[in-house]
Amino acid sequence: MKMKKCILFTALFLFIFARATAQQSNQNKIEELEAQVAELDKTFNVSARKYVSAYFDLSDEYYTIKDYEKAYTNAVKGLRLDSYNMPMQYRAAEYEINNQQYDLAYPRLTYIIEKDDEQKTAKAAKKLLKKIPKDKISELEKLVIQPMFEKSILVVFYPGVEDVYKSAIAQRIEQEYKLTVKTADFSEQENTGNLRNNWDDYLDETVNDVLSRSSEMSLEQILNAWNLTLSDLETSEGKEAFLVNLFLMLGYPEQDYLDFKAQYEDQYDANALINQVKKNYKIDSDCFGILAVTAKDIYSGSENNNFLFGLSSGNTAVMSLNRFVKYTDDKSIAMKRTVMQAFSSVGHVIGIARCSTPLCARAYPNSLAEQDAKDDVLCQTCINNVNKLYASLKQ
Ligand SMILES: [Zn+2]
Structure with missing residues (x-):
């Protein structure tokens, strides 16, 4: 009897001790990751993978201790850089469903169902989707872009564009516009026609x-x-x-x-870059057009303006990261600016009308301040325009 009691106490002690240690190590890990994430928000030149895993690891730690709000916040931060992470998309959607944020959860779940190659998360997503009340679904369908993955857009990167931007641009376009994004690394440097330096x-x-x-x-x-x-x-x-x-x-x-x-860098003529890309890449019948991305500063030789964030001509566009990254140490701000410009340029490539909704990602910014004031999502008018365009192509 005594012996049994002793074993029981030891087991109990070990159990409590183990739990305390686990909680302690979890707390240490959280502190470590929080510091890393805060640092990464500010640091330049880190690889995309390093960035993303810190956000997702932190989300995991908070999920383990059931702090779902912080798990959600960090998952969403990571997804801005790597939206292909289906389990994280699912985690975010689950939180949004529990908080009745159906308009946020719905596009995530449909995205998982369409894009999850392994189908594991897709199955779970289908289940979760059923938690949205039926009468809400038809409303939500109009609020998001209906997929058109049979059509594509080609994104061409000039040398010198960092990987972290390449993957974010490609993934966020695919997720927002619901079309297939093909990418290519351009072997040529920017065309120097009309190169200017003030x-x-x-x-x-x-x-x-x-x-x-x-x-x-x-x-x-x-x-x-x-x-x-x-x-x-x-x-x-x-x-x-x-x-x-x-x-x-x-x-x-x-x-x-x-x-x-x-500040007085070489500026490349965006028109010359558009022509250069057109010469080197063919547009297939299932492809809307080309978006070229450069890290160099651009302007329009024909308009002689100070600088440009992007320029389009027909179904070809060029955008520059230069001024988005040059004036900030905060990578997440540079990323948001970049993604919004990509959304704006893609709209021109596929041929939807310019947008006048002030906070839409596609609204025309006159300055970085105006660019920063916008949201990195398309407004309802743009979504409706894309849906109209896609529907007309399906007929
Ligand atoms: Zn818009």
Whole structure:
């Protein structure tokens, strides 16, 4: 009897101890992953896989301790980068169903049912779908794009586009537009037709401005102090040396000068890139058209504008990540901007009308601030337009 009691106590103790340890290790893991995710939100140049697994691992940890809200939040963050993760899509949908957010759950579940190759999650999704009240379903069908996976779009990436953006662009287009996305890595660099760089113009303007405002005497004194001569100011090197010294004299550190100069990158003519892509890639009969993606800064040679996020011509479009990534350290912001531009460009490629709903991903932004104010989803007007287009093609 005594012996049995002793074993029982030991077993009980071990059980409690094991539970406490498991909870402790779970807590440690959560803290570790939270730190990683916070860091990853801000860090550049990390691989897509590393990013995504941190969000999904954190979601798993919260799911284990039944903190479903945080499990959901992290699953959704990860899905923005990797929407192919069907178990995570399912987890998000399950949470949304439990909170009666049917409009969010419905497109996820139909997406899983259409796209899950292994069919395991698809089966579970079909079951979960039945939890949505029947009268709601017909309403929801109108709210989402009805699939057209028999048609495709070709996304061509110029060299230098990071993998994390490549996969997010391809997957998010496929999920939002419900069509097949084919991708290709372009072996050619951006066409340099009409290549422009405003740096030399800026140098000329600034140096001439300073020269026109200073007397000969004071100018000579300044140049002497900087080890420069008047004839130096006729070369670009001399002008640059002049500007660096000007920055330093005004109290700015040299890094400010370098950052300032870095803004004046080579700009490529988007029209030239569209023509280049058209020449190299054929559009099959089941393909709507081509979206080319470049990391270089672009403008329109024909309109001579400052810069462009994207440009389209017929069923071919080009978009640039350059200004989405250049001015932020927050990768998730850069990603959201990129995905919205991709949605906007794809709309042009498949041929739906421009959008005027202010917060739609496809609304025209005049600046990064306007781009950031938008949602990374299509508005109801755009969804209706896509559905009309797809329906007309099925007839
Ligand atoms: Zn819209």
